[in-house]
Amino acid sequence: MRKVLTGNQAVAYGAMLSDVQVVAAYPITPQTTIIEELADMQAEGLADLDYIRVESEHSAMAACIGASMGGVRTFTATCGQGLFLMHEMLHYATGARTPVVLANVNRAIAAPWSIWSDQTDSVSQRETGWIQLYCEGNQEVLDTTIMAFKIAESLRLPAMVILDAFFLSHTSEPIEIPDIEAVRDFLPPYDPGDLWLDPDNPRTFGSLCMPDTYMEFRWQIQRDMERAKQVIDEVQDDFGRVFGRNYRQVEGYRSDDADVVMVVSGTVASTGRDAIDFLRARGEGVGMVKIKTLRPFPRQELVAALRGKKKVAVIDRNFSPGATGVWAQEIRSALYELPEDERPIIYGYIAGLGGRDISIKTIEEIYQKTREADQPDDVDIWIGVNYV
Amino acid sequence: MIEIRFHGRGGQGTVVASKLLATSLFLDGKYSQSFPAFGTERRGAPVTAFLRVDDKPVRIRTEIYEPDHIVILDPLLVDQVPLTDGLKRDGIVIINSSRKPMEFADRFKGFKVATVPAGQIAVKHHLGTPQSPIVNTAILGAVAKVLSIVTMENLIEAIKSDVPSKADENAAAAQEAYKTVSDVVQL
Numbered sequence: 001m002r003k004v005l006t007g008n009q010a011v012a013y014g015a016m017l018s019d020v021q022v023v024a025a026y027p028i029t030p031q032t033t034i035i036e037e038l039a040d041m042q043a044e045g046l047a048d049l050d051y052i053r054v055e056s057e058h059s060a061m062a063a064c065i066g067a068s069m070g071g072v073r074t075f076t077a078t079c080g081q082g083l084f085l086m087h088e089m090l091h092y093a094t095g096a097r098t099p100v101v102l103a104n105v106n107r108a109i110a111a112p113w114s115i116w117s118d119q120t121d122s123v124s125q126r127e128t129g130w131i132q133l134y135c136e137g138n139q140e141v142l143d144t145t146i147m148a149f150k151i152a153e154s155l156r157l158p159a160m161v162i163l164d165a166f167f168l169s170h171t172s173e174p175i176e177i178p179d180i181e182a183v184r185d186f187l188p189p190y191d192p193g194d195l196w197l198d199p200d201n202p203r204t205f206g207s208l209c210m211p212d213t214y215m216e217f218r219w220q221i222q223r224d225m226e227r228a229k230q231v232i233d234e235v236q237d238d239f240g241r242v243f244g245r246n247y248r249q250v251e252g253y254r255s256d257d258a259d260v261v262m263v264v265s266g267t268v269a270s271t272g273r274d275a276i277d278f279l280r281a282r283g284e285g286v287g288m289v290k291i292k293t294l295r296p297f298p299r300q301e302l303v304a305a306l307r308g309k310k311k312v313a314v315i316d317r318n319f320s321p322g323a324t325g326v327w328a329q330e331i332r333s334a335l336y337e338l339p340e341d342e343r344p345i346i347y348g349y350i351a352g353l354g355g356r357d358i359s360i361k362t363i364e365e366i367y368q369k370t371r372e373a374d375q376p377d378d379v380d381i382w383i384g385v386n387y388v
Numbered sequence: 389m390i391e392i393r394f395h396g397r398g399g400q401g402t403v404v405a406s407k408l409l410a411t412s413l414f415l416d417g418k419y420s421q422s423f424p425a426f427g428t429e430r431r432g433a434p435v436t437a438f439l440r441v442d443d444k445p446v447r448i449r450t451e452i453y454e455p456d457h458i459v460i461l462d463p464l465l466v467d468q469v470p471l472t473d474g475l476k477r478d479g480i481v482i483i484n485s486s487r488k489p490m491e492f493a494d495r496f497k498g499f500k501v502a503t504v505p506a507g508q509i510a511v512k513h514h515l516g517t518p519q520s521p522i523v524n525t526a527i528l529g530a531v532a533k534v535l536s537i538v539t540m541e542n543l544i545e546a547i548k549s550d551v552p553s554k555a556d557e558n559a560a561a562a563q564e565a566y567k568t569v570s571d572v573v574q575l
Contacts, residue, residue: 004411004420030426115426137447167449171423172407174414267449274448359450 001177007168010138010175011077011103011161012037014145016047017183020101021072021190024052024063026082029115030165031105034077057082061089061100068098069205071196073149073189076100079165080107080114083121087128090158094129094221096206097195099152102130103145103161105169106266106317108354116355117165119266119318123294123326129221131159131228132294136270138168139175143245146178150187150235155224156195164317165355167267178243186242228296249293250301254280258287259310260370261344263302263331265291268315268358275363286367291327299334306335312344313370315363316380317352324348324380347376351383389442390537391452395471396461399431399516401524405461406437408546409528413441415542421446434469441537459531460484461506461523466495475499480572482530484523489573496575504530504569506561513557513564525551525558529565534572 005013011034015023023042025035041047052067054060060076068074078086083104093100104122108114122132133148135141144161152159163169197205209217232249240246253269254276255261264272269290279286289305291298306312312335316325323329328348335343347370352358362383369381392409396402403424410422418441425436438452454474463485465471472481481499483492484506492501510521525547532543540563547562548555 002414004407004414137449164449166423166426170426171421171449172410173421173446174419270447270449357450359453360448 002174003177004172004174005138006033006170006172007138007141007163008033008105008170009037010142011145011163012041013177014142014161015075015101016041017178017180018146018149018187019073019184019189020047020049020075022050022052022064022067022074023076024054024060024067024074025076026054026057026060026078028057028079028082030107030169031077031079031082031103033169034103034105057085058089061086061093064100065089065093065096065098068093068100069096069197071190071192073153074098074100075102077103077105079105080121081110083125084109087125090125090128090130093158095217097156098158099149099156099190100158101145101148101152101161102158103163105163105165107165114354115165117167117317118353118355119162119316119326120353122160122162123318125160126295126326129157129225130295131155131157131225131232132162133159134162134265134292134294135168136267136290138171138173139245140247141168142175142177143239143243143247146183146187147235147239147247149190151228151232153190154231154235155228157221157224157228162266164267182242186238225296229298232293247292249291249298250305251290251292252305253288253290255287255289255305257285259285260287260367261306261309261312262286262288262363262367263291263306263312263314263327264288265294265327266317268317268352268363271358271360272363275360278360279364279367284367284371294326294330297330297334302331302334303338306331306344307338308342309344311347311370313347313349313366315349315351315358315366317358319350319353319380325350328380345375347373348380349383350380356384389440389446390457391455392439392457392459393452393455394437394439394459394461395465395469396435396437396524397431397465398433398435399520399522400435400461401522402435402461403437404551405459405524405528406439408524408543408550409439409531409538411546411550412538412543415545416539418443419445425451434465455479457482457535459527461527463487466492472496472499480534482527482534482569484527489570489575493575498575500572500574502530502534502570502572504565506530506565509561509564509568513561515554515557515561526561526565529562530569532562533566533569540566
């Protein structure tokens with residue numbers, strides 16, 4: 001069935017079609033309409049789920065972890081400040097090996113207050129051990145929500161579906177809603193194995209761990225995060241076979257024969273396709289690479305996509321004060337393994353913070369700067385800033 | 389691709405108008421996209437919403453800087469917001485007003501203008517209050533007539549299925565505006 005949905009409705013449909021059993025959430029703009037939609041679905045009998053209203057995002061994630069340890073499929077949604085308040089519990093979800101799925105609507109960090117889009121909230125959770133999946137359109141949001149449950153549950157690692165505030169969350173567009181029976185075939189009920197809080201078989205999880213055993217738990221997380229790269233590919237391939245829509249961790253767009261490649265994520269990838277077509281029509285040798293996963297970081301695919309390119313322009317809608325944009329950090333680190341004659345010059349751009357628009361003109365400006373300068377002026381170049 | 393910018397105030401249904409039009413266009417078999425330039429939703433504050441429609445999927449996800457047409461839900465915005473910024477020269481301005489298009493000659497010189505008394509129509513159909521009518525469905529009837537981009541049949545279907553209440557009254561308001569909107573006048 002095709003329908004006009006917002007990005008937030010697409011998340012809710014994705015969770016509902018996945019037969020999510022427990023939702024624990026706290027409202028925050030611009031995420032609120034996700035959990036409102038799920039509450040409506042429950043009230044109308046479309047979704048058979050337990051809805052836990054909590055007093056904060058920290059409690060929301062705590063409740064999700066508890067429910068997941070009870071052996072059920074669990075979901076929450078938040079953004080910006082809410083994700084920051086959850087931070088401690090995000091680490092806990094990973095350590096407890098609970099495959100919670102969270103939709104994060106990228107919202108800029110206060111102070112000063114902003115409700116608009118940037119990725120600083122989600123990239124700040126890079127070290128929490130959550131799989132992070134960034135989306136460029138509402139169809140990808142719905143599809144990724146379903147895939148996230150499958151990926152998370154097969155690895156027993158939590159997964160975050162990430163969408164830009166307003167540019168997706170409140171944007172309406174026609175999307176395909178998959179048939180629930182087809183989703184059920186693709187994503188069977190969550191099976192926690194014997195690792196769950198079974199009242200008939202009382203055990204303790206997550207208790208004090210002495211130095212002689214703690215490190216092994218951390219290593220297992222890393223082992224499974226590395227395995228996640230393959231699992232994500234397999235799940236995306238399965239999804240493509242069943243539903244006819246294909247997603248990749250790293251996707252090139254007219255990049256094979258390009259001298260300059262823009263590396264982007266989120267909705268910039270969608271606008272970027274039009275921008276690349278526009279620049280190509282002018283005869284420019286430019287292409288684009290979209291990255292869907294920040295964690296695990298798709299190092300090998302990215303190296304393959306950028307090997308031998310002259311220049312790479314990374315657009316970061318986030319930044320790490322005292323360092324650079326986070327995608328640029330990751331890409332510089334990944335490409336360092338290339339021999340010098342195959343290693344592109346990397347230009348890091350900061351753009352679109354706090355919901356400032358990244359238009360085709362912005363992308364064109366970034367391309368021009370990259371083309372004209374033999375070397376970047378600085379480790380990061382801020383676009384469209386009125387220096388005061 | 390056709391790009392339309394809606395200007396209204398919080399409480400008039402501006403964002404819903406753009407979404408209803410997106411749904412109507414989808415029912416017509418087009419690819420559509422609508423989204424609000426979001427402030428923090430306050431009643432009475434200026435609100436902008438965007439709509440794109442094309443025969444192929446719409447990929448661009450940015451605000452609209454050079455609209456083909458603009459739709460103004462509150463005529464008082466004319467003196468307060470730079471409404472025609474970037475509007476293409478042959479673009480049409482559709483205004484909720486009981487005045488004649490020529491009366492906007494000083495404001496919209498060089499553009500084509502159509503007016504529709506959407507506020508009066510909304511009040512007549514009990515949409516909102518006389519002080520604060522909800523004009524979004526009436527203005528869409530005028531959009532359907534003036535721009536000829538959407539079928540009235542699918543606009544009415546979208547209104548009936550998607551408005552939160554008073555489906556028949558909203559549909560009737562759109563029908564009436566379709567019939568009563570002025571001719572387009574080149575100013």
